Amino acid sequence: MANTSTVARDGGSSLAPARGRHTGKSPRKPSGLPDWVVPYALLLPGLVVIAGLLLYPLYQMVVMSFQNVGLRQIRGVPAESVGFENYQKLFESELFWTSLRNTVVFAVVTVALTLTLGTLVGLLLHKLGKKMSTFLIVGIMAAWATPQIATAIIWRWLFDAESGVINWALNMLPDWFSSLLFGRSDWTGEPWLNDALTIYMVLIVAVVWASFPFIAVSVLAGLKSISQELYEAARMDGASAWRIFWRITFPLLKPVFAVLVVLSIIWDFKVFTQLFVLAGGTSNREAFNLSLFAFTQAFSAPPKMGMGAAIAVVLTLILLVITFFYVRQIVKTEDVR
Amino acid sequence: MTTFETPGRSGQLQASRKLKQRKQLGKFGLNTAAVVVFVFAVFPVYWMVTTAFKSSEQIFTTDFIPFPTDPTLDHVKRVFTEGVAGHSIWRYLLNSSIVALGTVLIGAVFSLLAATAVARFRFRGRAPFLVLLLIVQMVPGEALLIPLFIMVRRAGLYDQLFGLIVVNIAMTLPFAIWMLRTFVAAVPRELEEAAWIDGASRFTTFWRVLFPLVAPGLVATSIFSFITAWNEFVFALTLISDQGSYTMPVALRYFVSQRSVDWGGIMAASTLMTIPVIIFFLLVQRRMVSGLVAGAVKG
Numbered sequence: 001m002a003n004t005s006t007v008a009r010d011g012g013s014s015l016a017p018a019r020g021r022h023t024g025k026s027p028r029k030p031s032g033l034p035d036w037v038v039p040y041a042l043l044l045p046g047l048v049v050i051a052g053l054l055l056y057p058l059y060q061m062v063v064m065s066f067q068n069v070g071l072r073q074i075r076g077v078p079a080e081s082v083g084f085e086n087y088q089k090l091f092e093s094e095l096f097w098t099s100l101r102n103t104v105v106f107a108v109v110t111v112a113l114t115l116t117l118g119t120l121v122g123l124l125l126h127k128l129g130k131k132m133s134t135f136l137i138v139g140i141m142a143a144w145a146t147p148q149i150a151t152a153i154i155w156r157w158l159f160d161a162e163s164g165v166i167n168w169a170l171n172m173l174p175d176w177f178s179s180l181l182f183g184r185s186d187w188t189g190e191p192w193l194n195d196a197l198t199i200y201m202v203l204i205v206a207v208v209w210a211s212f213p214f215i216a217v218s219v220l221a222g223l224k225s226i227s228q229e230l231y232e233a234a235r236m237d238g239a240s241a242w243r244i245f246w247r248i249t250f251p252l253l254k255p256v257f258a259v260l261v262v263l264s265i266i267w268d269f270k271v272f273t274q275l276f277v278l279a280g281g282t283s284n285r286e287a288f289n290l291s292l293f294a295f296t297q298a299f300s301a302p303p304k305m306g307m308g309a310a311i312a313v314v315l316t317l318i319l320l321v322i323t324f325f326y327v328r329q330i331v332k333t334e335d336v337r
Numbered sequence: 338m339t340t341f342e343t344p345g346r347s348g349q350l351q352a353s354r355k356l357k358q359r360k361q362l363g364k365f366g367l368n369t370a371a372v373v374v375f376v377f378a379v380f381p382v383y384w385m386v387t388t389a390f391k392s393s394e395q396i397f398t399t400d401f402i403p404f405p406t407d408p409t410l411d412h413v414k415r416v417f418t419e420g421v422a423g424h425s426i427w428r429y430l431l432n433s434s435i436v437a438l439g440t441v442l443i444g445a446v447f448s449l450l451a452a453t454a455v456a457r458f459r460f461r462g463r464a465p466f467l468v469l470l471l472i473v474q475m476v477p478g479e480a481l482l483i484p485l486f487i488m489v490r491r492a493g494l495y496d497q498l499f500g501l502i503v504v505n506i507a508m509t510l511p512f513a514i515w516m517l518r519t520f521v522a523a524v525p526r527e528l529e530e531a532a533w534i535d536g537a538s539r540f541t542t543f544w545r546v547l548f549p550l551v552a553p554g555l556v557a558t559s560i561f562s563f564i565t566a567w568n569e570f571v572f573a574l575t576l577i578s579d580q581g582s583y584t585m586p587v588a589l590r591y592f593v594s595q596r597s598v599d600w601g602g603i604m605a606a607s608t609l610m611t612i613p614v615i616i617f618f619l620l621v622q623r624r625m626v627s628g629l630v631a632g633a634v635k636g
Contacts, residue, residue: 033539036460038454038458038539039454039455039457039458039460039463040454040460042450042451042453042454042458043450043451043454043455043466045446045447045450045451046447046448046450046451046510046514047451047466049447049506049507049510050469050470050473050507050510050511053485053503053504053506053507054473054476054481054507054511055473056484056488057481057484057485057488058476058480058481058484060484060487060488061480061481061483061484064483064484069487074487074490076491121374124367124370124371124374127367128367128368128371129364132367132368132371133371135371135375136371136374136375138619139374139375139378139379140374140375140378141615141618141619142378142379142382142615143378143379143381143382144618145564145611145614145615145618145619146381146382146611146614146615147567147568147586147610147611147614148568148570148586149568149570149585149586149589149590149607149610150385150589150607150610150611151381153385153589153593153603153604153607154381154382154384154385154604154607155381156593157384157385157388157600157603157604158381158384160600162397162399163396163397163398163399163600165384165401167399168399168400168401169401171399172401188399209377209378209381213378266475266477269477270477270479270480272479272570272571273570273571273586276570276590277590277593280594281594291477291479294479294480294482294483295479295482295571295575298482298483298486299486299575305483305487308483309483309484312479312480312481312482312483313480315477315479315480316476316477316480319475319476319477319480320472320475320476322475323471323472323475326471326475327468327471327472330471331468
């Protein structure tokens with residue numbers, strides 16, 4: 001961090017404190033604030049927001065996780081410390097472990113599916129002709145742009161027990177095929193959103209649907225940056241498409257994939273809105289993930305905010321470890337100095 | 338006709354014809370795959386819009402009705418007149434617009450100032466600030482919900498749209514600064530120096546030289562913030578309890594939980610909420626990708 005001191009890298013950035021010395025190259029700045037104050041003054045409003053509304057709550061969250069914060073404390077009675085009691089209770093509760101399991105399994109499956117589908121579509125976009133590629137990009141943009149709340153509602157409707165299209169489509173399958181695959185052929189009235197397992201199936205479909213376009217478009221952007229000559233040379237040597245992907249495309253796009261994997265993990269770990277709508281609120285405890293569990297602890301009566309904060313701390317710690325890899329990757333590829 | 342013994346023109350012709358055929362077949366396969374993906378991506382949105390215009394008989398059926406054969410505006414009219422949660426949907430569209438625009442206007446000023454500082458100046462603490470931005474971007478808003486809820490209550494902003502605006506600014510600011518700084522850095526410094534030489538003040542230089550050139554980037558960043566604030570659900574759910582102050586997402590979820598069988602009305606309301614986002618989205622799509630992947634996609 002010391003290397004970001006006042007030493008300007010190039011003559012152009014001479015607004016660094018010149019303390020009496022003339023930087024020579026650039027013209028004299030108009031008077032007003034001393035030069036060294038200017039960047040800090042510009043940064044001030046943003047810094048106040050970040051410190052007051054992101055860093056301070058982060059600190060508060062940790063503090064609260066060691067406190068008993070109920071209705072009275074919300075109304076202003078000072079909270080008392082309870083040590084590690086919240087965490088102890090948390091790790092002893094079965095609900096925490098099912099929530100953690102749901103969170104992790106959902107994230108792993110969804111990230112894998114999203115990245116596979118997204119990458120395939122990205123490769124497809126790269127191979128398509130110009131018209132077809134524009135057509136497809138506009139199409140996947142529709143899925144990408146749909147707000148999370150609408151995504152959840154739409155998929156709820158598609159999987160509706162009575163009039164949902166999915167049940168209609170499953171009924172359309174030939175009976176022998178349907179019974180071979182699922183052991184049944186009649187899907188009329190199948191309620192998808194009662195059971196934790198099927199809720200998560202629908203959730204996975206909905207989240208993959210909403211997030212593969214971003215992966216596809218990012219992969220496409222990466223592919224466009226690879227020189228065509230490499231591919232031609234490989235093809236001359238008779239390499240198969242599979243080999244070309246793993247030997248050329250993948251290694252060259254590794255930084256892109258690294259960022260995409262981390263971003264997807266982070267997004268899928270904390271999914272809340274879609275689950276909240278698909279699971280129908282906070283009544284289905286079997287279907288909790290960590291976000292929903294924390295929310296329920298903190299905001300249903302009686303509020304146990306300290307407990308909620310402890311769950312949030314666990315979730316944040318997991319995400320910070322993943323973020324660490326993300327930041328390292330960005331710092332490696334992008335100049336933050 | 339042609340044999341291998343006579344490797345004449347016709348042989349070559351046939352080989353190239355075969356190659357062409359294979360290429361065409363490959364192209365056909367690719368285009369088919371493209372259509373399949375297109376249908377998968379578009380169908381749910383298409384289904385939302387068409388359900389909004391179907392008659393109730395065509396909605397509540399176990400049959401598949403690909404498009405409304407007797408289109409009706411009943412559902413759309415109903416969400417405007419009868420409304421959701423006791424208010425016309427206008428109310429929620431208005432509340433959402435206030436929150437999103439408030440977030441964008443204040444956020445744009447703050448982020449432009451900070452982005453200028455980061456892109457134009459070298460100062461102690463610059464690199465730590467950039468790393469801080471990256472880390473803070475990744476802190477889940479859901480985790481900060483509980484302390485922010487208490488802070489907003491203590492500040493007397495509970496149940497007020499302004500409280501929501503403040504929280505949304507905090508959520509969108511790190512990314513906005515990160516995205517804008519590349520736009521500021523892209524403006525040649527010489528332009529500003531020329532203005533200085535001509536005796537322009539620092540403010541004039543900023544306002545007359547830098548600002549017009551950064552404006553397109555500012556628009557893109559603002560649209561991104563607008564979409565985020567417009568879609569935001571968790572904070573609106575916890576920081577607002579008065580139905581008159583609901584934003585669209587919360588009103589929609591209330592609609593679903595209270596009148597879960599009125600799919601025509603629900604889909605009409607969802608469509609109304611989604612349309613502005615899709616329009617804005619098409620405008621900034623390319624910049625969003627480059628912003629999110631943040632330089633990892635560098636040739």
